[in-house]
Amino acid sequence: MDRYVITSTRVGEIGTAFVAGPSDDIDWLLxxxxxxxxxxxxxxxxxxxxxxxxxxxxxx
Amino acid sequence: MATSTYLSNPIVSIGxxxxxxxxxxxxxxxxxxxxxxxxxxSTATSFTAGLQDNTxxxxxxxxTAATETYATFKALVGTKIASVxxxxxxxxxxxxxxxxxxxxxxxxxxxxxxxxxxxxRCTIVLRGGTFAWTEV
Numbered sequence: 001m002d003r004y005v006i007t008s009t010r011v012g013e014i015g016t017a018f019v020a021g022p023s024d025d026i027d028w029l030l031x032x033x034x035x036x037x038x039x040x041x042x043x044x045x046x047x048x049x050x051x052x053x054x055x056x057x058x059x060x
Numbered sequence: 061m062a063t064s065t066y067l068s069n070p071i072v073s074i075g076x077x078x079x080x081x082x083x084x085x086x087x088x089x090x091x092x093x094x095x096x097x098x099x100x101x102s103t104a105t106s107f108t109a110g111l112q113d114n115t116x117x118x119x120x121x122x123x124t125a126a127t128e129t130y131a132t133f134k135a136l137v138g139t140k141i142a143s144v145x146x147x148x149x150x151x152x153x154x155x156x157x158x159x160x161x162x163x164x165x166x167x168x169x170x171x172x173x174x175x176x177x178x179x180x181r182c183t184i185v186l187r188g189g190t191f192a193w194t195e196v
Contacts, residue, residue, distance in 0.1 A: 007127075008077075008126075008127040010077045010078045010079065010127055010132075011076050011077055011078070012076075018076075020076075021076065023075065023142040023143040023163070024075055024076050024142075025075060025142060028075070028135055028136070029075070029076065029077070031135055032077070032127060032131040032132055032134075032135070033126050033127050033131055034076070034077055034127055034131075
């Protein structure tokens, strides 16, 4: 899922995450320079709620 | 005396974009067409509600700077705009500060006027769509 950052005060506080509503046109907002895609990825230390590789049992 | 005076605070947003600081006038016409429903025996004209026929006219300063008027509307000409909202003040939406939402209105043209010695302006007309007031 793409994440976006606000780049214009017309949309909100610059630098904060843009949370799209159901009627928001993301392409239009990107083209107009109001938001941009965030290239920030979760840090390696970020905890996952469900760890996909975690063993389900400690017994092998 | 129950009057409301708005000196400078109306809020106009195109989707998530607040264009208020370029807007000098917002003229909303919430209209539902009147369909004659007279029949033989009628003694006066009578109407029933037809389709909504709403219009929102915005007068804007014409700025081609980043994220200003041009950037906001250039890609919307000839399209239906999902949501345009208008509110009397920036205060919370309430019964005395209702939020009007015009959904799926059509922007037919983006007419710009360049005049010597004046701030350039454009007047856009959003036609059609569904309008509703929200008080909460």
